Amino acid sequence: MADWFSPAEMFLATVVLAILTAAIVIWQSPRARGTTLIAPVVWSLVSIIAIVLAEWMGWQGTDGGRLAALRFSAAVTTFCPPMAVLGARRPQHLAWQWIVISLWVVLALPAAEACLVRRQASLQLHDARGWFLWGLILVGAGNWLLTRYWLAALAFAGAQVLLLTEHLPGWRSAMGPTGTFLAVFLTAIGALAVAWQNCRPLMIRSRDDRLWLDFRNSFGIVWGVRLQQRINASSHRYDWPIVLEWSGFGVRNDRPNVSPTILSDEHSEQLELAFQTMLRRFVDESWIRRRADATVSTH
Incomplete structure (x- = not known):
């Protein structure tokens, strides 16, 4: 050349x-x-x-x-x-x-x-x-x-x-x-x-999935895996029926009949509080709000 x-x-x-x-x-x-x-x-x-x-x-x-x-x-x-x-x-x-x-x-x-x-x-x-x-x-x-x-x-x-x-x-x-x-x-x-x-729009199921995918894509595997481990540890500790997978929130293997979109109000509030508390180590409230309010596409 x-x-x-x-x-x-x-x-x-x-x-x-x-x-x-x-x-x-x-x-x-x-x-x-x-x-x-x-x-x-x-x-x-x-x-x-x-x-x-x-x-x-x-x-x-x-x-x-x-x-x-x-x-x-x-x-x-x-x-x-x-x-x-x-x-x-x-x-x-x-x-x-x-x-x-x-x-x-x-x-x-x-x-x-x-x-x-x-x-x-x-x-x-x-x-x-x-x-x-x-x-x-x-x-x-x-x-x-x-x-x-x-x-x-x-x-x-x-x-x-x-x-x-x-x-x-x-x-x-x-x-x-x-x-x-x-x-x-x-x-x-x-x-x-x-x-x-x-x-390109993200194909996602829920607001929490959007927050997770945006975080995972931006911060990469190291911090993504770390956040995933902490959420799943909390899920087992507090007996939530969901697990955070690499592609988003899903059902725990020991709870096959539970839908991740149908949680009790108590579980939903606990999950949101834990998830967003961990996110705030990396992002602020305005970032979370912009992602939560964005128009999303579903499968």
């Missing part, structure tokens, strides 16, 4: 795709209003800007060793948004951003050493660090594979591989500006996939 386009054309195409991606992120950002996902949205924009700035430095003729360090430092910012989601529970979600920053510093440290201390002509990572990057890529993508955003998760993971391909064991192929362009292209595809899914 580098033979097809001049460096200026490649840089311009990368910038255009980055602007498109940032515009989609900003367009979809109101969905995070009232949640602890504001920080991941901000980190996403920071990552896009960092990648574009690194490519701009390359276009300006920055020497190879320093440019490799800048590109790597920008590439590892892509781990900040998913890491921010893993700490997106009140009240520690704000303090968690220091953990996110610390992760970036640790990941970018080899670039700083190569550029400032060793003054190497190229950045070379030890295999242990490379395998750690593979692990972060898999953890980030895996958190949304069982949600409606699975396609975006795969596209984003592919973008990370392209950005870091020179440093990943089992791959190690220097792609330069071409890799950055393809990575930003995949990121734009992922952002469009998220926007497309958000425009």
